[in-house]
Amino acid sequence: MSARTHTRPRPATSGGVDIRLPWWAVVLPALAFVCLLVLILNPSDAQAATGHPALTHLFERVRQLLVR
Template identity: 70%
Template sequence: MAARTHFRPHPATTGGVATRLPWWALALPALAFATLLVLILNPSHAHAAPGDPAVTQLLQRAQALLVR
């Protein structure tokens, strides 16, 4: 014999507990956005690091395997 399931008429509440974000949860995305905005406005500050040819070849081969 199956038991009846009782549904609540409205969703359960948390009891009025407020959640607060830590300071870094807002500061880090804001800092990242500002950094990217500065790089977009002045791209001469963004320099690519010289790559090792072996690493470049390895990444190209990995990409070729993934494309197959």
Template identity: 60%
Template sequence: MAARTHTRPHPAAPGGGLGTLLPWWALALPTLAFVSLLLLILNPSEAHASAGDPVLIQLVDRVRELVAR
């Protein structure tokens, strides 16, 4: 069974201009992530590895066993 294609009820905006506005977080969150990763690269002494919680290790091992089946 063929699916119908939907057409726009109105023609596209003339000139191909961008008519949509991004919310503030659409630019702020990627910028924040980029800056934080850049700071970790520039100053790796601030990035501390976790001590390794045994519960977390057991959970990861259990998930690995289930995926291996």
């Protein structure tokens, strides 16, 4: 005699909490990252850029490679 299988009315969940992020929780960190990246890659706009010339040269090379 075979036993009947019971189907679930809803899909099985892992028992965890369903997490939904609002749109700004993804956009704001991405926007902040892009702004900081632009500031780093354009060192000629910095007023107090008196760092080591080798570091400035490295950032300029990275910027040139990314612009291509």
